[in-house]
Amino acid sequence: xxxxxxxxxxxxxxxxxxxxxxxxxxxxxxxxxxxxxxxxxxxxxxxxxxxxxxxxxxxxxxxxxxxxxxxxxxxxxxxxxxxxxxxxxxxxxxxxxxxxxxxxxxxxxxxxxxxxxxxxxxxxxxxxxxxxxxxxxxxxxxxxxxxxxxxxxxxxxxxxxxxxxxxxxxxxxxxxxxxxxxxxxxxxxxxxxxxxxxxxxxxxxxxxxxxxxxxxxxxxxxxxxxxxxxxxxxxxxxxxxxxxxxxxxxxxxxxxx
Ligand code: DAK
Numbered sequence: 001x002x003x004x005x006x007x008x009x010x011x012x013x014x015x016x017x018x019x020x021x022x023x024x025x026x027x028x029x030x031x032x033x034x035x036x037x038x039x040x041x042x043x044x045x046x047x048x049x050x051x052x053x054x055x056x057x058x059x060x061x062x063x064x065x066x067x068x069x070x071x072x073x074x075x076x077x078x079x080x081x082x083x084x085x086x087x088x089x090x091x092x093x094x095x096x097x098x099x100x101x102x103x104x105x106x107x108x109x110x111x112x113x114x115x116x117x118x119x120x121x122x123x124x125x126x127x128x129x130x131x132x133x134x135x136x137x138x139x140x141x142x143x144x145x146x147x148x149x150x151x152x153x154x155x156x157x158x159x160x161x162x163x164x165x166x167x168x169x170x171x172x173x174x175x176x177x178x179x180x181x182x183x184x185x186x187x188x189x190x191x192x193x194x195x196x197x198x199x200x201x202x203x204x205x206x207x208x209x210x211x212x213x214x215x216x217x218x219x220x221x222x223x224x225x226x227x228x229x230x231x232x233x234x235x236x237x238x239x240x241x242x243x244x245x246x247x248x249x250x251x252x253x254x255x256x257x
Contacts, residue, residue: 063107
């Protein structure tokens with residue numbers, strides 16, 4: 001089997017590189033299977049606190065592999081649970097994930113970036129949902145996550161025209177958290193991931209779960225979930241340690257308990 005992704009462990013940070021450069025990291029079943037397997041491994045590894053997913057300088061991912069799906073029938077896609085079964089793994093992954101996007105993030109590539117928790121972009125990055133040009137629609141969350149990220153009118157503009165959006169526009173619209181020169185992007189994403197991973201892992205997981213509630217339910221339910229999760233955090237040894245360290249003017253030593 002080819003290495004459709006490359007997994008590197010750097011202390012508390014896992015770096016996943018999408019690795020199909022000959023097709024601009026177009027996403028096929030094998031790549032998504034390997035991504036899911038890597039996420040399983042990282043989830044089970046207590047020492048890892050944050051993940052960075054990146055592509056090449058030219059492409060984060062140019063979308064689902066068009067040649068692989070071009071001749072699919074409805075039944076092939078439906079019965080095979082096309083892409084869905086292996087894409088869902090990222091959605092259920094509980095540790096923080098940073099997408100470091102350089103070059104194109106189109107179609108499924110943009111959808112993959114949006115499934116991550118934070119998106120950093122290189123100044124050469126371009127985002128889009130050009131499926132309309134292929135006679136189909138975004139199918140891995142694009143019609144749902146893009147409006148939540150950039151608002152309805154810009155999401156409609158991007159999906160209905162298939163045009164691409166620059167890193168600057170994506171940052172202004174709220175899809176991208178930070179922009180860096182392309183040659184600094186990965187270093188900056190790894191530095192942010194190291195910072196995140198230095199905190200208590202159960203707190204990071206609680207935080208991620210709570211922020212995600214903002215996208216998945218009504219405000220009152222989200223606020224209640226947040227409040228109860230805050231209360232639960234007071235059961236953690238890491239909460240005692242974090243607050244004691246502040247009072248004693250020293251660095252906290254979190255134990256993920
Ligand atoms: N699939 C397969 N191959 C691709 C590809 C893709 N998405 N994108 C690029 N490639 C290949 C090209 O065919 C070319 O291969 P060779 O000709 O060298 O063999 C190689 O990568 C380099 O591409 P170009 O020569 O085109 O490079 P350029 O710099 O000229 O252009 C480009 C870069 C990104 C503008 C262009 O390649 C492009 O427009 N690519 C297609 C972008 C696109 O339409 N993406 C959306 C794909 S549809 C689902 C979930 C998700 C999806 C579907 C279903 N379910 C849950 C059911 C997602 C759908 C999509 O993403």
